Amino acid sequence: MEELKKGGIFEISDLKNVRISIGEIVEAGEKEGRAGEGEGKEREPMGPHPMPRIATLRDWDFKLLNRYKPFYAPLCDMCCLCTYGKCDLTGNKKGACGIRMDAQHGRIVLLACLVGCSAHCGHGRHLLHDMIKKFGRDVPIDFGPEVDIEAPLTRLVCGIKPRTIGDYEKVFNYIEEQIVQLADALHTGQEGSYLDFESKALHMGMLDSLNKEAADIIQIACYKMPSGFTGVGDGPDVPLVDVGxxxxxxxxxxxxxxxxxxxxxxxxxxxxxxxxxxxxxxxxxxxxxxxxxxxxxxxxxxxxxxxxxxxxxxxxxxxxxxxxxxxxxxxxxxxxxxxxxxxxxxxxxxxxxxxxxxxxxxxxxxxxxxxxxxxxxxxxxxxxxxxxxxxxxxxxxxxxRKLSFILTDAEFKHWVGECIQCGGCTLACPNGLRIGEANKSAAALGDTKPLADLFDLCVGCGRCEQVCKKHIPIVDVITKAAYPQVKAEKGRMRIGRGPVWDSEIREVGAPIVLGTIPGIIAPIGCGNYPNGTKDAWLIVKEFAERNYIVTLTGCMAIDAALWKDEDGKTLYEQHHGGFDAGGVLNIGSCVSNAHIHDAAIKVASIFAGRPLRGNYEEIADYILSRVGACGVAWGAMSQKAASIATGFNRLGVPAVVGPHGAKYRRAFLGRADRSEDWRIIDATDGSEVFVEPGPQHLLVACETVEEALPMIAKLCFRPSDTDRGRSIKLTHYIDLSQKYLSAYPPDWHLFVRTASDLPIAAKGELLKKLEDEQGWVVDWKTKKIKEGPIRGYNPSFNPTNLERLVRGRGKGKK
Amino acid sequence: MGVEIPFDVANIPGPEVGEVVAPEVIGSFISSAKRPLLVVGSEILRDDFFVETAMELAKKGIPIAATGHSLRGFVEKGYGEKVSYYNLHELTNCLRDPSWRGLDGTGNYDFVIFLGIVYYYASQMLSCLKNFATDPLVRAVSIDRYYHPQARMSFANVSARDGEEEEYKEMLLRLAESIKR
The missing domain is CATH 3.40.50.2030 (Rossmann fold)
Structure with a gap:
């Protein structure tokens, strides 16, 4: 039977012995407007890729993978997944099934993303079951007058405007079906190309983004969590909460x-x-x-x-x-x-x-x-x-009440005296902390500071205790030494605000795309830091003070709240909570970081008017070329973090991870020295343009926070930056490099297109450096660059990676 | 020298693990390398000795790629212009590419020496080179105070016991001394 749409009438009369099965009731036509209100204008037409399957967005993935080629650093040289094995793949050898090391590592990355994506999907589905049981299917998804585009990812990927939480059943049906198909590809004897494994991982990452949005929207709707209702402690004005x-x-x-x-x-x-x-x-x-x-x-x-x-x-x-x-x-x-x-x-x-x-x-x-x-x-x-x-x-x-589990002074003294300095704890410690040396200071000199200093550097895994020959409760010993500072650990954090408001996007969309707000920095994820929680604070501080927008979620949002300035204020107390220059926003939990994707999507949709519905590829292309956003997963640890980062990457948002992140085995690295990788299209006339490497990488690890800070600034360059915006971004890139690396970044000149791109205060000095060090030709009378840059600055440049978006060509013409 | 435990004890990659060798062995390989490269990381900043040792090696014709924020140490000694900053991920990505033109624009390297890099990050990059920089072969070795099984050759672990940091410094001096270029 055909679908009945647009108010069609289907009359049944005089039927006997007939069973009628109603599959899905399709609305007469999806309208704009908030749930519970009268219907507004007709929704935008469906885009080219609703509910994409594995191969639907493969062309987009391959564009990304061609520029940001997968880089593999195996954690294990063997494959142990079937009974042919173990197979030794060292040196990119093939295993018994024919898979090479590179493809095997694409496979492992897909597996990690599968686990991460499944965790969020399982979480979201579980939540949906519980909420439907408690509140029913018809809980409206209404986030108040400030949030009309309530579910950007859901609209973008699925082409669905969810009106009630029940609408998310079909979203999860879609995700679960895709997860199974992707998991199937992991089996021995399926995929053999590392590029296709990575395309599948990117697909998994996108599904994960959708999972997170679904889960957070469901809980916001059901529990009336903060969202877009003005004047009630929502959005920028969410209250502070105690942390520590x-x-x-x-x-x-x-x-x-x-x-x-x-x-x-x-x-x-x-x-x-x-x-x-x-x-x-x-x-x-x-x-x-x-x-x-x-x-x-x-x-x-x-x-x-x-x-x-x-x-x-x-x-x-x-x-x-x-x-x-x-x-x-x-x-x-x-x-x-x-x-x-x-x-x-x-x-x-x-x-x-x-x-x-x-x-x-x-x-x-x-x-x-x-x-x-x-x-x-x-x-x-x-x-x-x-x-x-x-x-x-x-x-x-x-x-x-009378029990205490903190070591007594006598117990502490006993245990530090037991240490024989064997170094086993150091070999077991993920950060290689020299615990024995600290024990020795406490035992021999009564100096507990070295042990206390380990408290924040420790990631809290407890592996040290597993190998201690003297069975010293090392974690407890460190906690005892640091007990005064543990008791004093009292921070403040904004509660998770959920979605960025549409009205905020309207205000900042232009400055973000033009570059005058130099970027959106998103510190997210776990706490496997190389050097303690203070790095999280430093990252937020540097960028908030430089008028970037800092949007945090998860454990980094918590850890950044532990540290205070000399006035005793945390960063959340020092900075406003709005999605605007200098804001420090706690978006919420891990699932809430979908709202960071959503903010980027809404820049494309609300500010630039790009169609949203089922239109993933175009929106991702827009974000990659124009929205200077960068994720920072400084302590990324879990498989969820792998799928989260991969989801950001498919949407065109790069991410920086800490040094432990190199153990994810795969990075997406661009090569600034390969000009052919940086050829994009001017959608205005279809011409090909060689551009500067912006963003240079999609996923890269830094060794230290000092290195990460300029790298994060670098990954905010976009081809669409105006000269004023580029000048601001260059200012921060150069300044952060000088502050933390004591030198100009070696590649700063690549991002100069014209003299007006240069930071005004240092224009003369920088022109001289370009002339002396890069051999550029400068007209000193006009203070203009005559020769040297990769390209000149063209204010009407309309960058895209998609040929179909060139004006006058294909369905995507503007 | 005998079998060593990886500095991160569970970091056992597979059948091919690095050999623990004396400083002079690595020194002789460096001496005969066509294009060696010294890659230093932020841990060299813990003591001026390591920055100065790197500078000594540079004087023997080994260019330095400064990763992490190690560049600071060279700048403070007025040596910043003679080293090249690279992110370690970026650098390793280039090293695995035979067509890379190197720091000086004349080509890739055949022998790469890691010094002062955070252990687990270095280990992953050594793994990449071991597995993917094979044609032509780029030998990557570690002269850190850790045993690196992902390196082709490595020093042994230097524990925190008294005097062993001095022993490690002595090993680096022996290495520098043994390089004839």
């Missing part, structure tokens, strides 16, 4: 929530509110669940980011620990047992061997937990978690 181990009031019963999926934590907040216990019980959290809890429960606090998880649990401050999913330590139950902290697992993806007590009598569950007859329970219904967690915390607080 020292902010948790341990004299109260304490519940610590860990993970990413907020409904159980939200139920705890609801229960505390309902029972009037908000001032009695402390609700704190670790990682993204903590960020999202502060979006639904105003008394919640953030104990720490991921990097402090082991230490928070070891410190025993939690009277109850509640875990949901992702980024939970695999040994969480063992840790909780040692501190007599009952564990409640609330998600079937992380049950830790505990008995499922969902639907059991809360009285019995609480009694079992408080008596420690069981170390923990599984409760899979979020709405049953609050009562059990709170009642258990109240009782455990009475039992545990």
């Amino acid at each position: 181990i020292g902010t948790i009031e341990t004299e109260k019963p304490v519940i610590i929530v860990i993970g990413h999926n907020v409904p159980p934590a939200a139920d705890i907040g609801d229960y505390l509110t309902e029972k009037g216990l908000e001032e009695v019980v402390e609700l704190g959290g670790i990682c993204c669940t903590s960020i999202d809890t502060t979006r639904v429960y105003k008394k919640a606090k953030i104990a720490s980011a991921l990097g402090r998880q082991l230490r928070v649990l070891r410190a025993g401050i939690a009277d109850v620990v509640v875990v949901d999913e992702q980024c939970i330590r695999a040994d969480v139950l063992e840790l909780c047992q040692k501190t007599h902290s009952p564990l409640i697992a609330t998600n079937d993806k992380a049950m830790h061997g505990l008995v499922d007590r969902t639907d059991d009598d809360p009285d019995k569950i609480v009694a079992d937990l408080v008596s420690e007859r069981v170390p923990g329970v599984v409760i899979l219904e979020p709405d049953q978690v609050g009562e059990v967690a709170v009642r258990t915390a109240l009782e455990m607080d009475r039992k545990r």
Whole structure:
């Protein structure tokens, strides 16, 4: 039967013995306007690529991969995935199945992205199930008057304007089907080209972006998290929240929530509110669940980011620990047992061997937990978690009040004296920390500072203890040495604001594309830092003070909040929270970082008027060429971080990772010395133009934060920059390089097209350097460049990588 | 010398692991290399000795690529103009390309020496060169205080015990001494 559209009438009468099956009810025509309002104008027509399949955007991927060629650094030289193996692929040899090392590493990257994407998809689908069960399918997606384009990625990828959370069922159906097809490609005897593996990884990354947007939109809609309602503490004016181990009031019963999926934590907040216990019980959290809890429960606090998880649990401050999913330590139950902290697992993806007590009598569950007859329970219904967690915390607080899990002075002295300086801990430490030397200072000289200094450098993995021949509780020893600073760890952070407002995009769209706001910097992700959390603070500080827009999510948003200036203010207190020059925005949890994609997409859509619906390739091309955005995953650790970065990359946004990021095995690196790689099209007339390398890379690691700062600035150059914008970007690139590398960047001249691109204050000096060092010809009378640049500055240059967008050609003509 | 444990103990790549060798062995390879390159990282900034050692090697005709923020150390010694800044990812990407024209525009290198680079980042880049810079072969070695199994040749680990940093410095001096160019 044909689809009935546009209000068609289908009459049924006098039918007998007929079964009618209704598949999907298609609306009479999608209209603009917010959910719940009258219908507005007809929506834009569907673009060329709604719900793209694996090969749909392959041409776009290959354009990216041709310029930013995959670079592989194997972490392991073997393949161990089938019984032909192990196969030694060293030296790019082929294995028994015929796969070479490069393709195998494309495959491993795809696998990492699969895991990361699946985590967000599983999270989003799980959340959708819970929310539909609790609130129904018809919760409107209405983010207030400031957010008309409520779901840019959903519209862009799927061509769907979601009106209610139920509309996300078909979005997840699409994502799940694509994930399975991509996972299929991983099997032995499927794909053999590293480029095609990477195209699939880019597809997976795009799906992951969509997952995140879906998950955050669903929770914003259902929990009324901050979004686009003016005047109620939304958007730029979201309130501040306490951050840090020292902010948790341990004299109260304490519940610590860990993970990413907020409904159980939200139920705890609801229960505390309902029972009037908000001032009695402390609700704190670790990682993204903590960020999202502060979006639904105003008394919640953030104990720490991921990097402090082991230490928070070891410190025993939690009277109850509640875990949901992702980024939970695999040994969480063992840790909780040692501190007599009952564990409640609330998600079937992380049950830790505990008995499922969902639907059991809360009285019995609480009694079992408080008596420690069981170390923990599984409760899979979020709405049953609050009562059990709170009642258990109240009782455990009475039992545990006299317990302390911080080493005594005598214990500390004993353990540091046990160290035999074997160096085993250093070989086990991801950062190679010289723990033995610090122990020695404490034992021999009574100087605990070297140990205390390790507290922030430590990523909190505990591998050192696994190899210690003397069984020294090294993590506890470091925590004891640093205890005064741990207690003083009290920061402030804006709660996650969710979407960037359309009105903000209207204000800053032009300055971003023209370059006068020099860039959007997005510090996101995990805490596997090479040199402590202060790097996160420094990155935000440098760029916010230079009037970039800094949008943070996840653990970097938390860690950046731990540090203060000399006036005792955090960066969130020093800078405004608006999406404008100098803003420091906490967008929210990991899933919220889709709103950073969305901001870039909305620049293309709202400012430039590019069609959005099912039009991924054109929008990504626009962003790559014109939107000076750069992600910074300085402590990227997880597979989710791999898929997140890959999703950013497909959309044309580069990312800088810390040195541990080199262990992701793959980078996307451009070559400034290969001019043929930087040929793009002027859409105005179809001419080919050789341009400067902007952005030079899509994914690159830096060794130190000092190196990363100028690199981040460099990756904000775009071919579309106006001369004024280019001048501002060059100013920061050169200044950051001089400040942190003590020298001009060796490639700054590549970004000069005309004398007016040069920073005004140093124009003469820079012209002289161009003449002397690069052999450029300068007309000193007019102070203009006559010869030298890769290209001249053309204010009407309309850069694109897509031939079909040339005016007068193809469907995409303007 | 015997078998060594990787500095990051689980960093065991596969059947081909670097040989632990004496400084003079690496010195002799450098002496006979056609186009050696010294790649230094930010850890050289922990002691002037390492910057000065790199400068000594440069005087023997080995160009320096300064990665991370190591350039600062050379600038402070008035030597900044004689070294080239490169991001290590960018540099390794070039080194694996036989058509790369090098720091001086005359071609790629056949022998690359890593010094003072954060261990795990260096290890990954050494892995890239081992696996993909094979035709023509670019030999990459480490003269850091860590055993690097991804390098073709490496020093052994130098532990934190008293005097071993001095021992390591002594190894670098022996290396410099043994290079005849």
